[in-house]
Amino acid sequence: MTKKKHDLTEGEWAIIQAVWSNQPCAAPTVQEVLQSERAWTYSTVKTMMDRMVAKGLLKTERIRNLILYSAAVTRREAQHCEIMRAAKRAFDGAFTPMMQFLLDSNKLSKEQLTELETIIKTKKVEAKSKR
Amino acid sequence: MTKKKHDLTEGEWAIIQAVWSNQPCAAPTVQEVLQSERAWTYSTVKTMMDRMVAKGLLKTERIRNLILYSAAVTRREAQHCEIMRAAKRAFDGAFTPMMQFLLDSNKLSKEQLTELETIIKTKKVEAKSKR
């Protein structure tokens, strides 16, 4: 299975997040879940979801008159594609400048910084042991 | 001046990168600069740039029959918006999980990790002194 590009639109992100959290689920369920943040009618949601099926982002299973949707893309895959896209657009595809930018631009708490530092130390050990 | 959202499309990113590198510059210049990576005609580029003017992403200065374009958005602003958008879509707006994801997903060299660690230490000092 070749690596597919999963470039999700704003609306698709909202929907697939709801699907990940509730799969397998029906379209009306997704509409209800998103109701509080999106003023979408069932009709809008259904259309978007069926288009996502056509794009290979969701898959369906029919049980009598009910259609259950599941994500055809993992959260990690989708996140990875989103980040790669951002890096490509804004940083010529380079992740390290992007991370540096993130660190420079955002007010992270000491706790968060410490946590990241710990992760980096771990990564350094892994990088070292793998060399 | 209120903080504007600068959500740039794929095409807009290519164009504004070229403008940042050559501003102030004319549309034909941008077309030539992008020629090697984008098979766009002058007409396409001009249309996109004029739309970007309408969206407040570029500004113009007319000298006789020549229109010179400059970016109305700094590279940092645009990069920031791109990252915030990615974070919002893929990480519910949270930067730390995004950062962790980046660290988990990319094979960084020891040197790169050290560099990031240094930045974090610097940020920790700043965060501490600001509290």
Place this chain on the structure above:
DNA sequence: AAGTTTACTCTACACTTGTAAAGATTGCAA
């Protein structure tokens, strides 16, 4: 069986983005 509820299907419109050809204008060279 009729009525109601739930979900699906069909259809359509508006806007954005990408793409670009054809025509018009300006400025310069011959």
Place this chain on the structure above:
DNA sequence: TTGCAATCTTTACAAGTGTAGAGTAAACTT
């Protein structure tokens, strides 16, 4: 003055995305 190059302007089409109403069908209740 004419011709040409460079640039601008006008116009248009296609595909994707967002949005959703009206009609239809299935399942359940009375």
